[in-house]
Amino acid sequence: MxxxxxxxxxxxxxxxxxxxxxxxxxxxxxxxxxxxxxxxEKYKEYEENPFLKVKDYPLSTFSIDADGASYANMRRYVNLGQKPPKESVRTEEYVNYFTYNYPEPEAGENISLSSELVTCPWNEEHHIMRLGIKGKTIPEEELPNSNYVFLIDVSGSMTPPEKLGVLKTGFKQLVDELEPEDRVAIVVYAGEVGVLLPSTPASEADHIKAAIDRLGAGGSTAGAAGITTAYEIARENFIDGGNNRIILGSDGDFNVGISSTDALVELIEEKRKGGIYLTVLGVGTGNLNDYMMEQIANKGNGNYEYIDNADQIQKVFVHEKSKFHTVAKDAKIQITFNPDRVESYRLIGYENRKMKDEDFEDDEKDAGEIGSSQTITALYEVILKKNDASAEYAKFDFRYKLPDSDSSRPLSLSIRQTPLSINAASEDTRFAVSVAGFGLLMRESEYKGTLDQKMVKNLAGSSFSFDPNGYRKQFIELIGKLP
Known part of the structure; x- marks a missing residue:
């Protein structure tokens, strides 16, 4: 039986x-x-970017991606002795989970650009073009005040401790990091929506944390109604020039009212117009709606993180809390390749961030956001015609808006440096390439060439003298856990 x-x-x-x-x-x-x-669990499968001939497609345009959820979600699987589903792998999020030692912006700008050109370790006839971006570092004492609304899913699916319990711990840690003049409101939703705590000054931290402790799970999930209420409260307590942000914590299992991804994205696109940012925190195992949460964070002018353990709580809420303070919005990249020097190219990752070339200068088109001190990395695998340092291989154009502006600012960088061997490359480039290679392995990419775990580990193992909070070292340890 x-x-x-x-x-x-x-x-x-x-x-x-x-x-x-x-x-x-x-x-x-x-x-x-x-x-x-x-x-x-719900994921969206994107076809990998192919190699494109420069003579046919000289321009490559995309929105930056500041999320780190795909990497933390992968780590959950590896720690369970499994590989993640291929559909869950967004290679750019693996790379951008980490911070890089890029230069600070020049005076008057909120963004810096850098680049490097190196041999490709998994195909020696190819090269890797690394693009680096860094958001201006704002000293902690100069950060503007924050107006937070914690939007917390307390439906029945959130009962396990790795869901609601993890969120409660994280939100209380963030409260401990706030300045007395910052404000916090708490909205909860299950079958119905409730305001657990009206907007309250962070000077009353004990009162806020006591409200968080009262959270309990039960019922179905009316996510859209909760989102609407959270935006209303954020608008009522809006701080001019401040960090006005909703932080949504959920497994994404919305099943009451508006619950389709397309309808929720439409709702978020309407709500984002008021200068309120949206951070999405995914939690849990079994029914995680990764696709929905990644999409609403993208369209809500925010970021998407997955919380898989206590270290990740520290990373998001303590070590990298400055990312909640946006220094650049609607950030876009456009690369113009020189057909005399580059035969073809392939953008590694960013499959769901591609834009039409004409959208680059269109300020009405939405793109990604960058927080204070945040670094963004993009990698191209390129096939060169000639190695000639005197000629420009590509032009790196970038546009972004200041947080309080509706008009974009242009930046530009000529990529013409002598290509280096991967072993002579900067630590930042070697590490970024190793993490991207790891993503290609997890995705079982057709472009992985001679990649294997040993190559990934060797590249990463020589690239962690700059390692804020030890996350690069943790990555090296994670490689050894692969089944």
């Missing part, structure tokens, strides 16, 4: 793992291991 029951269970899990989930977004279930646990 036990054997029959187990066979039926495995068959049901197999059925779930082969079926698209009931959502209007193209996403997939994932079956974990032999079948003891079934995941019904």
């Amino acid at each position: 036990k054997t029959i029951t187990k066979v039926l269970a495995v068959c049901m899990i197999f059925f779930l793992s082969c079926t698209k989930v009931d959502d209007d977004s193209p996403s997939y279930s994932y079956e974990n291991g032999f079948g003891e646990i079934a995941y019904n």
Whole structure:
């Protein structure tokens, strides 16, 4: 009888793992291991960027991506002895999980640009072009005041301690980091929406944390109604020139009211116009709606992070809290390749951030945001015609808006340096290339060439003298855990 029951269970899990989930977004279930646990997590599969001929496509245009969720989500799987589902891998988020030692912007700018050209370790006939971006560092004592609304999912699916319990710990840590003049409101949603705490000065930290401690889970999930209420409260307490931000914590399992990804994105696009940013924190295992949360963070002028452990709470809420303070919005990149020097190119990652070339100078087009001290990295794999340091290989154009402006500012950098061997490259480039290579392995990329775990580990292992908070070292340890 036990054997029959187990066979039926495995068959049901197999059925779930082969079926698209009931959502209007193209996403997939994932079956974990032999079948003891079934995941019904939702991801969007993007086809990898191919190599493009420069003579046919001299321009490459995309929005920056400041998220780190895909990397932390991968780490959850690896720590369980599994590889992540390929659909969950967004290579640019792996790379941008880490901070790089890029130069500070020049006086009068909020952004700096840098680049490097090196041999490609997994295909010696190719090169890697690394683009580096850094947001202006604002000293902590000069950061503007914050108006936060914590929007917390307390539906029944949030009951496990790795969901609501993790969020409660994280939000209390953020409260401890606030200045007395900052403000916090708490909105909760399950079958209905409630204001657990009206906007309260952070000087009343004990009162705010006591409200967080009262959170409990139960019921269905009316996510859209919660989002609407949170924006209303953020607007009522808006701080001119300040950090006005909603922080949504959820597994994304919205099932009451507006619940489709497209409809929620439309709602967020309407709400973002008032200068209020949206940070999305994903938690949990089994029903994580990664696709929905990544999309609403993208369209809500914010970022998406996955919280898988206590270290990640520290990273998001303490070590990198300055990222909550936006220094550049609607940030876009456009690369113009020189057909006399570059045969073809492939953008590694950013598949869901590509833009039309004509959108680069269109200030009405939404793009990504960059926080104080935040670094962004993009990598191209390129096939060169000639190695000639006197000629320009490509022009790196960048546009962004100041937080209080509707008009973009242009920056430009000529990429004409002599290509280096990967071993002679800067530590930042070697490390970024190693993490991108790890993403290609996790994705089982057709472009991975001779990549293997040893190559990834060797590159990373020689590249962590700059390692704020030890995250590069943790990455090296994670490589060794791969099944």
